[in-house]
Amino acid sequence: MRFGDVLLQLVAGAAALGATVLVGLIVWKLVDGSRLALSKYGLGFVTHVAWNPVAGHEVYGAGSFLFGTIVTSFFALLIATPVAIGIALFLTELAPRTIRAPVTALVETLAAVPSVLVGLWGILVLGPVLRADVEPWLHSALGWIPLFGPPSSSGASVFTAIVVLAIMILPIVSSISRELFLGVPPELKEGALALGTTRWEMVRGVVLPYSRGGVAAALILGLGRAMGEAIAVTQVIGGGVFIHWNLFSTGDTLGSKIASSYQGASTQLQAASLIYLGLVLLVLSLVANIAAQVIVRRVARKHGVTRGGHA
Amino acid sequence: MPRFGTSIRIASAVAAAAALAVVVAGTAGASTQKRSNATITGAGSTFVAPLVSQWISPVAGAYGIELQYSAIGSGGGVAAITARTVDFGASDAPLTPDQFSACKGCEQIPWALGATAIMYNLPGVKNLLHMDGPTLAKIFMGQIVKWNDPAIVKLNKGVSLPSTAITIAHRSDNSGTTYNLTDYLSSVSPAWSSQLGRGVAVNWPAGVGAKGSSGVAGVVSSTAGAIGYADVAYSVQSHLKYFALENRSGKFTTPGSRGILSAASSDQKPAADNSLSIVNPPKKYDNAYPISTFTYVIVPLQSSKASDLKHFLFWAVTKGQTGQYTAKLRFVPLPKSVLVVAEKAIAKIHS
Amino acid sequence: MSAHGLSGPRVRLDRLPRRRRVNTTMEALAWLAAAIGVGILGVMVWSIASKGWSALNLDLLTKPPIPFSLTNAPQGLSNAFAGTLVIVALATAMALPVGILVAVYLNEFAPPSIRSSVGLVIDVLAGVPAIVVGIFVFVLLVVGSGQSAIKGAFALAILMLPFVARTTMEVLALVPNSLREASLGLGVAHWRTTLSIVLPRAAGGIVTGTVLAVARVAGETAPLLFTSSIAGTQTSWNPTHALQTIPVAIFELSESPDPKDHARAWAAGFILLLFILLASLTARWLSARRTRI
Numbered sequence: 001m002r003f004g005d006v007l008l009q010l011v012a013g014a015a016a017l018g019a020t021v022l023v024g025l026i027v028w029k030l031v032d033g034s035r036l037a038l039s040k041y042g043l044g045f046v047t048h049v050a051w052n053p054v055a056g057h058e059v060y061g062a063g064s065f066l067f068g069t070i071v072t073s074f075f076a077l078l079i080a081t082p083v084a085i086g087i088a089l090f091l092t093e094l095a096p097r098t099i100r101a102p103v104t105a106l107v108e109t110l111a112a113v114p115s116v117l118v119g120l121w122g123i124l125v126l127g128p129v130l131r132a133d134v135e136p137w138l139h140s141a142l143g144w145i146p147l148f149g150p151p152s153s154s155g156a157s158v159f160t161a162i163v164v165l166a167i168m169i170l171p172i173v174s175s176i177s178r179e180l181f182l183g184v185p186p187e188l189k190e191g192a193l194a195l196g197t198t199r200w201e202m203v204r205g206v207v208l209p210y211s212r213g214g215v216a217a218a219l220i221l222g223l224g225r226a227m228g229e230a231i232a233v234t235q236v237i238g239g240g241v242f243i244h245w246n247l248f249s250t251g252d253t254l255g256s257k258i259a260s261s262y263q264g265a266s267t268q269l270q271a272a273s274l275i276y277l278g279l280v281l282l283v284l285s286l287v288a289n290i291a292a293q294v295i296v297r298r299v300a301r302k303h304g305v306t307r308g309g310h311a
Numbered sequence: 312m313p314r315f316g317t318s319i320r321i322a323s324a325v326a327a328a329a330a331l332a333v334v335v336a337g338t339a340g341a342s343t344q345k346r347s348n349a350t351i352t353g354a355g356s357t358f359v360a361p362l363v364s365q366w367i368s369p370v371a372g373a374y375g376i377e378l379q380y381s382a383i384g385s386g387g388g389v390a391a392i393t394a395r396t397v398d399f400g401a402s403d404a405p406l407t408p409d410q411f412s413a414c415k416g417c418e419q420i421p422w423a424l425g426a427t428a429i430m431y432n433l434p435g436v437k438n439l440l441h442m443d444g445p446t447l448a449k450i451f452m453g454q455i456v457k458w459n460d461p462a463i464v465k466l467n468k469g470v471s472l473p474s475t476a477i478t479i480a481h482r483s484d485n486s487g488t489t490y491n492l493t494d495y496l497s498s499v500s501p502a503w504s505s506q507l508g509r510g511v512a513v514n515w516p517a518g519v520g521a522k523g524s525s526g527v528a529g530v531v532s533s534t535a536g537a538i539g540y541a542d543v544a545y546s547v548q549s550h551l552k553y554f555a556l557e558n559r560s561g562k563f564t565t566p567g568s569r570g571i572l573s574a575a576s577s578d579q580k581p582a583a584d585n586s587l588s589i590v591n592p593p594k595k596y597d598n599a600y601p602i603s604t605f606t607y608v609i610v611p612l613q614s615s616k617a618s619d620l621k622h623f624l625f626w627a628v629t630k631g632q633t634g635q636y637t638a639k640l641r642f643v644p645l646p647k648s649v650l651v652v653a654e655k656a657i658a659k660i661h662s
Numbered sequence: 663m664s665a666h667g668l669s670g671p672r673v674r675l676d677r678l679p680r681r682r683r684v685n686t687t688m689e690a691l692a693w694l695a696a697a698i699g700v701g702i703l704g705v706m707v708w709s710i711a712s713k714g715w716s717a718l719n720l721d722l723l724t725k726p727p728i729p730f731s732l733t734n735a736p737q738g739l740s741n742a743f744a745g746t747l748v749i750v751a752l753a754t755a756m757a758l759p760v761g762i763l764v765a766v767y768l769n770e771f772a773p774p775s776i777r778s779s780v781g782l783v784i785d786v787l788a789g790v791p792a793i794v795v796g797i798f799v800f801v802l803l804v805v806g807s808g809q810s811a812i813k814g815a816f817a818l819a820i821l822m823l824p825f826v827a828r829t830t831m832e833v834l835a836l837v838p839n840s841l842r843e844a845s846l847g848l849g850v851a852h853w854r855t856t857l858s859i860v861l862p863r864a865a866g867g868i869v870t871g872t873v874l875a876v877a878r879v880a881g882e883t884a885p886l887l888f889t890s891s892i893a894g895t896q897t898s899w900n901p902t903h904a905l906q907t908i909p910v911a912i913f914e915l916s917e918s919p920d921p922k923d924h925a926r927a928w929a930a931g932f933i934l935l936l937f938i939l940l941a942s943l944t945a946r947w948l949s950a951r952r953t954r955i
Contacts, residue, residue, distance in 0.1 A: 004853035012767030015760050019823060020783045026790060026798045033801045053485065054510035055407060086695025094692055103696060105946070110703045112938050114881020116909045117710065117931045120916040124924060125709050128533075153478040154534040156519050167702055174699065198685035221789070228791025231883045235916055239483035239520020250519050255793045259884060260522055262797065263891075264386030264485040266511050267409065271390070278797045282790065289789030293782055350903065352808075354892045361730040367895065379894035379904075382729075396808040397892060522917055529919040548730065549919040639732055 023286075030279045036272035045273070046280055051241050051257075053270055060273035062280050064243045068253040069281070072158060072233065073226035075247070076165035081219060084170050088177035089203060104178070111171035119235030122164045127155025127236055135159065135248050149246030156238035158251040164232050169222040176218035180211040183303070213299035217292040224288035228281065230255030254281040349374075349619045354381040355388015355401030357524035358488050359423050359606045361544040363401070365636040366627060373630075374622045382523060386485020386511050392417065392609050398616050399624075400609035403487025404511050405586035419585050419607040420656045421649050422628050424575055425642045426566035426603040427491045428543035428553040432531050433458060433473065436552075439565060441466040443557035444499025444591070444601070450477060450538060451496065452503065453517030458536060466557075473536075479518025480530035480539030485511040488524060491590065491604045492540045498591045499601075543567075544640040560597035570600025571643045579648045585656060587649065605649070610660055617662035624657045710935060714928030722929055726895045727911075739930050740897045745811065745905030746934075749890065750880055752815035752901060753822055758872055760819075761826025762861070768827075769834040770856050781831070788824035795820050796885035804889055809904035814890030818882060822875040829871025833864040870945045877941040881934055883909040908934050 031038070037045060037060065048061025091104055135151035142148045152159070184207050192202040208215075230253075238250025239260060252260075254277050265271035353363075360382035367378045383391070385402035392400030393414045406419055429442065446462045449455045455462060459472040482489045490511045497504040507513045519534075521527045524541035528549045531539040543566040546553045555563040564570040577592035577599065585607070592599045608627075614620055632644035645653065725738035764784070768777045799817040837860050845855040861868075886907050893906040908930050915927035 002851045002853070004851050008853040008856065009767070009771050012763040012771065015763035016767040016772070016780055018760070019764050019787065019827065020780050022820065022823075023783055023787050023790070026794065029798050029801050030794070033797075052514045053512040054508040054514070057508060083695045083698055086692045087699045090692040090696040094689055095696070103700060106703055107696075107699045109939060109942070110699065110706075112877060112942050113703075113706060113935060114883070114909060114931075114938065116881065116883045116912050116916070117935060118706070120912060120927055120931060121706050121709055123916055124713075125705075153476055153536060154480075154519050154530055156530070167706075170699060170702075198681050200685040200688040201681065203688075224789055228789075228793070230791065230793040231913065234522075235913070239522075241514060242516075252520075255791060255884075258793055258797065259887065260483045260520070261485070262800075262888065263390065264384045264388075264511075265390055266386045266485045268413070275797060275801070278794050282794045285789055285791055285794070286786065289786050290782075292789075293785050297778075297782075350894065352892055352894075352904070364728075364730040377894055377896060379892065381892035383892070391892065394805045396804060396806075525914075525919060526917040529917050532919040544730070545919075548732070551919075640730075 027279075027282065030275055030282060034272045034276035034279050036269055037276040038272075040269065041273075041276075045276055049243055053266060055267075058267065058269060060270065060276075062254065062277050064241055065252050065254045065257050065277060066280060067243050068158065068237075068251045069227050069255070069284070071247075071251070072161050072165055072237075072253055073223055075162045076169060076226045077219060077223050079162065079166040080170045080173060080222065083166075084173035084218075084222075085177055085215070087170075087174045088181055089207075091178050092181040093199060093203065093207075104175075107171055107174055109171075110167070111175070115168065115229060115232040116235075118164055118168060119232035122160060122232060122236040123155070126163060127157075127160050130157075130160050130163065131155040139248070146245040147247050149244075149248060152238075152248045152250070154238070156236055156250060157248045158237060158244075159247040161233045161237040161251070161253070161256075162247065164236055165226045165229060168229060168232065169226050172225055173218045173222040176221065177211070177215055180214040180218070181207055183214075184210045213295055213302070217295040217299065220288050220292040220295070224285050224292065227253075227288065228255060228285050230259040234259040254278070254284075349616070350377045350379060351399070351616060351619055351623055352379045352381075352397045353388075353399040353401060353608075354383050354391040354397045355609070356385045356403050356487050356606055357382040358385070358403045358425065358427075358486075358491075358542040358604075359401055360524070361542070361548070361640050362423055362425075362631075362636060362642050365640070366631050369630070369636075370623055370626060373626060374619070376619050376623055378623065382525075384482070384484040384511075384523060385487030385490070389414070389609060392611070395611070398610075398614065398620060401606065402609055403604055403606040404490035405584065405607060406609065411584070414609070414611070416612045417609050418612055418656055418659065419609050420624070420628075420653050421581065421585060421587060421605040421645065422608045422624070422653060423606045423632075423637075423642055424571060424603070424645055424649075425606065425640075426543050426571050426574075426600050427488055427495075427540055428546045428566045429492075429538065429540050429556065429602075430528065430531050430546045430551040430553045431538045432535055432551065433475070434535055436472065437470065438552040439555045440470065440552070441557065441563050442554040444495070447554075447556075448496045448500030448503045451479060451481075451492075451515075451518075452507070453479070475536035478530075478534050478537040479515070480521055480527045480534070480537050481515045481518050482512065482523075482527060483520030484522050486524075487511060487604075487606065488541055489513065491602060494588075494590045495602045544642070547639070547641060556601055558594070558597070558599050558601045559591060560594035560599075562597055564598060564600045566600050566603070567641060568638075568643050569598055571603045571641075572646075573597075574599035574601070574603035575605075575643065575646055575649075579646065581649060581652045585652060612659055613661060615662060617660050621657055621660055624660075625654065628653045628657070707935070710928055710932050713925065714930075714932035717922075717925035717929035718932065722926065722933075726897060727926075729895065737926075739906075739908070739911050739926060741893065741895055741906040742908045742911040742930065743933075744897045744899055745890070745893065746880065746907045746909075748899055748901055748905055749811050749815045749818065749886070749907055750876060752812060753818035753879060754872065754876055756815060756819035757822035757826050757875065761823050761871075762830050762868065764823075764827040765830035765834055766856060766861070769831050770852075770860070781828075784824045784827050787820075788828070791884075792821060792882055793884040796888040799885060800888035809888075809890050809892055811890050811901040811903065811905040814886045814904070814907070815901070817885035817889050818879040821879050821882060821885065825875040825878060826868075826871050829874070830864065830868050833867025833871075834860060836867070837863045866948060866951075870948045873941050873945040873948070877938045877945070880938055880941075881909050883913050886910050887913070 049063030050061040234256035240250030363380045388400035391397045493509040497509045527539040528545040531537040574589045578587045591601045721736045722738040728737040890904040893904045912927045915923040
């Protein structure tokens with residue numbers, strides 16, 4: 001072993017070590033910063049619905065923001081999934097060869113739009129349209145469901161945030177699904193078609209079951225992305241503190257609350273509580289991310305594919 | 312893609328180079344205007360931000376100091392100066408004893424005088440509708456939900472009010488303007504005082520949260536039927552209507568220089584920490600606008616930029632109060648007694 | 663079929679007309695989904711372009727902003743454009759070498775077990791939300807000492823690192839082992855082989871990965887809110903000060919009540935989007951070019 005080899009291995013190894021340690025460092029710094037709130041509230045903070053900063057009555061809890069994060073991400077995924085899978089199937093099965101590449105590029109371009117621009121569009125274009133047309137229609141058609149209560153008056157609502165998030169996670173789920181569907185062995189598909197199935201039956205019976213695991217990972221990655229989005233959400237969600245079932249009311253999520261309040265925390269306890277919110281968000285994203293990565297690796301092993309590129 | 316290869320590559324390269332050239336040329340041009348040799352950074356109150364922005368170029372001209380101010384809310388200002396991430400903070404809410412001790416050797420100095428306007432957006436309805444404290448409290452508590460509620464109609468006989476729903480726009484960040492408003496609402500409504508209290512942020516039972524006074528003004532101007540609160544400069548700038556509020560003597564007053572000056576005369580002697588309270592003054596100040604407030608700059612007594620800070624602050628409380636900066640924004644020059652205290656406090660800053 | 667655990671499609675080979683109808687419906691839905699996907703993008707880009715058009719002029723790049731302007735003096739966002747250039751350049755300078763070193767270690771030196779576990783950690787790092795990275799850098803570096811463009815760049819570098827490392831790893835894996843073996847067989851040291859033979863061969867892919875990472879972070883707002891948001895209005899290139907950036911400027915302007923502020927936000931957003939699209943297109947073209955060779 002020459003000196004140069006040792007040096008390179010040391011330096012490169014140090015970089016790798018640093019990168020690995022980074023995740024742990026992030027967790028540790030957040031735990032450290034939220035110590036005051038951790039010791040005062042313990043784990044009950046996570047589900048406690050309260051956020052009162054008034055001096056003398058200070059009490060904080062993550063409950064309503066955790067609810068907001070879960071509701072917005074879940075519904076965003078619900079809306080985005082069928083569209084994303086539809087796009088992926090379209091691109092792999094139906095699209096004429098000439099439009100396949102441009103449409104793929106266009107859908108992936110959607111992922112390139114920065115979240116602050118999506119939020120700007122949400123405030124100034126989408127919000128007013130939802131408030132004026134979509135929400136009243138949904139309320140009149142489905143108002144008996146508590147989710148679709150009286151429409152919002154200002155365009156800033158949980159519903160607007162859900163639509164914005166759905167738009168943002170659509171390209172991720174779609175492009176991963178597209179790659180998965182492309183990886184289905186052609187002989188399986190041709191075999192089914194040769195038996196006389198329609199194309200849809202072939203998709204339902206061969207493509208989807210084959211890619212089941214990968215699509216699950218894609219959905220989880222999309223969910224993680226939706227949970228972590230703070231900027232676009234804070235621009236359109238209206239900053240409400242309480243839990244409402246009505247999707248058209250204002251609300252808040254973990255990331256959005258941090259983005260709107262962190263700079264101006266008025267007491268140490270409030271600052272620590274906001275970092276605690278960040279810790280909860282980090283744990284949620286890490287769980288989603290690790291789950292997705294584990295599934296991806298397991299699926300790759302099962303189908304004998306070497307780990308290639310993925311989003 | 313291969314077909315377009317070369318042309319895209321050339322186009323991208325040319326576009327990138329052109330963009331870079333324009334940006335560098337333009338920004339180089341812009342930055343040769345005033346090469347200042349000192350920079351003072353500050354952050355905080357959105358209430359005083361319009362006035363501070365007017366000060367930036369005269370201060371640069373007079374002393375060569377480049378002033379950078381970021382309006383992140385009074386809470387943000389206090390947090391920033393406590394962490395010493397800026398050279399001065401600005402807050403409309405006076406510091407609590409806990410905040411003073413956390414700040415470790417800071418003082419607060421009143422440096423501007425203004426008022427919080429209650430703005431509304433009602434197309435077709437006149438400006439300066441009448442409003443009183445208890446009704447306003449009920450509106451912000453979500454108990455009055457329509458514009459043609461009997462309580463509002465009673466105050467505005469002869470005005471035809473629509474049945475539009477009231478949308479409340481409040482601050483989502485920690486705000487001295489919120490402190491000012493809730494201070495007022497606590498003094499006119501026992502229900503408000505016991506349920507919500509006074510603070511830089513409260514548990515708003517209803518409404519949309521927006522960031523900064525700009526954000527609140529933004530929600531109000533884009534939502535018919537909205538009501539919000541911010542320094543009166545924002546209403547002026549966004550051409551928003553605001554209420555004439557009933558003060559303790561029964562008069563309906565507006566957030567203009569007369570109303571603010573009259574309110575200011577109700578507390579001429581700053582307390583030991585230099586704070587003043589002029590919200591809802593007693594009825595002998597019959598022209599007072601009841602939601603007026605002083606606003607403070609928070610500085611460390613010991614600072615590496617002491618001399619520049621002192622130049623800036625002396626200028627701000629004297630020349631910075633003249634009509635050319637304050638009149639259009641409805642700020643009022645500091646009263647003499649307050650000015651004396653402010654100057655004494657500024658002189659204490661040392662390096 | 664059973665090797666993949668599939669039981670095969672269950673169909674009634676008679677009921678053909680009904681099955682055909684179901685098939686047609688499903689195909690129509692897929693077309694609809696694609697139309698929605700493309701349509702949303704079209705609507706958004708159209709909004710950004712058409713609304714930003716009125717403010718898209720040279721003033722945007724050359725004049726500084728005048729907050730709370732009471733006159734109609736021309737203003738722009740020159741400070742934000744300069745700041746974005748500085749911060750993104752610094753972030754790239756921080757992330758690129760570290761990312762390459764990490765990939766070199768994992769691909770050239772590490773045993774497979776370390777490669778897969780560290781690779782997992784890097785993929786997990788890619789999923790940490792930007793706002794959490796922002797708080798992290800704030801608590802680590804900003805508290806007590808102030809904001810600066812360098813600290814903002816550090817936050818962006820953390821976001822870029824997994825991209826650069828992962829794409830570099832993939833292109834390094836594509837370099838044929840025969841090259842390495844030939845070089846080592848000739849007596850060239852391992853380190854020299856890596857630096858002079860393997861890395862240059864992978865250079866194209868590394869550039870592609872970097873360009874994609876730049877496109878990703880050029881639009882990031884959350885980390886900069888905590889590290890470089892209290893900035894001056896005059897254009898500055900000094901990285902030890904906090905500098906205004908385009909995404910943060912758009913964020914602040916988006917909540918303003920003034921339509922002129924909105925127009926400037928749209929225009930700046932249009933330029934930002936154009937830059938990001940150009941970068942992505944370039945990366946895509948570069949990688950297509952590579953695979954053709």
